[in-house]
Amino acid sequence: MKILIVEDDHRAAKLLAAALTEIGHTPVVATDGRAALSLASAEMFDAVLLDVMLPHLDGVSVARALRERGLSTPILMLTALGDLDDRLAGLDAGADDYLVKPAEPLEIEARIKAIKRRAERTSETGVLRAGDVEVNEIKFRAVRNGRLLVLPKLEFQVLCELVRHRNSVVTRAMFYSSVWGFDFEPTTNIVESYIRRVRVQLTLNGEEDPIVTVRGVGYMMTGEG
Template sequence: MRLLIADDDARAARQLASALEAFGHEPVLTGDGRTALALATRETFGAALFELVLPYVGGVELTQALREQGLDMPIIILSVHGELADRLAGLAAGADDYLVKPVAPVEIDARLQAILRRAARIGDRGVMRAGDIEVNEVKYRAVRAGRALALPKLEFQMLCELVRNKNAIVTRDMFYRKVWRYEAEPATNVVESYIRRLRARLNAAGEHDPIETIRGVGYMLIDQG
């Protein structure tokens, strides 16, 4: 699982990341809350681990900001501060758990798996599939053939539109209205540029390109499942 880890103690973060890699996770590290906020809103992560005290934006404020933007990925706050007020503030902001350091990586992994199991029991809200591609609009996740896709926000939204309208044409105008919220199509080739980026992230070596270009009109995601 792709994990976003925000901790201003670079050495401790690297040690934690190395330990979590042994459980099959793919950690992405940052040392401040402002960068973590930008990464979380641009890219796709399965879960996040935030230190309570961070430069620029603290763990509680970071969690609250992400929840206000509708991001539903599991978030665990880690801190040496174990006071009740700190724990309550983290949970009230939307964190799924609050762990007091020192905490063993095996427990962090176990907590993450427990959160994911609870989320799975809620059901497949927001899940759409086309062939080997699956997107979850609620949890902001995209997967192809079991491989998590690290998609920036606009590319994720474009993929959602393509999957939602699989085997049908998504016009440039539809992209502008649904993704960019434009009322009229601007005189640019921004859609074409973003489709190229989406294809680069969507298609691994040896995989077919499921996005068909309908020249002069738009694009179609072919469901070969």
């Protein structure tokens, strides 16, 4: 795979590039945000490994700009251990996943393949339904009874997870894994906060709330597929 590494630490970028080359990939290095945006827009990459703190243009801004330009290339944010705010900001901006630095080449490879598999699973129609709620994962579009729902990326992914498992409980752990890529439970109430935002959109015109809270477990979307 051709992988764009965006890292301003020259030594770290060189070591990561060498390790990826060793397992059969073709890395290209950019050391600032502007160069990364230019390269990712001009060339085809299988994935972008994007550091958050960069000269000229930070990683979150780069991710947002790439998505605004319509690029669907998998983006993995590189964050320091414990920087939850950086991870959330990157995911909100359009990143697909995150990795804690220093990232292991084999894990990078596995994460990229997982992102591609998820895209392939929804490539036929991408449409999911629960009652009068419909989401299209390919077009990034959600409607309720014909009314367009205005949802940023993470809220949209939360809704997709609920619709995908309609009439079944989606646990907090499932949300953490599928939406945020966490393999642990944060101490903050992230899921509750995003569910609340989704509910606002679903009931904007006074409609009945289709999301049921299963206390102590998670949430369930009601409705037929």
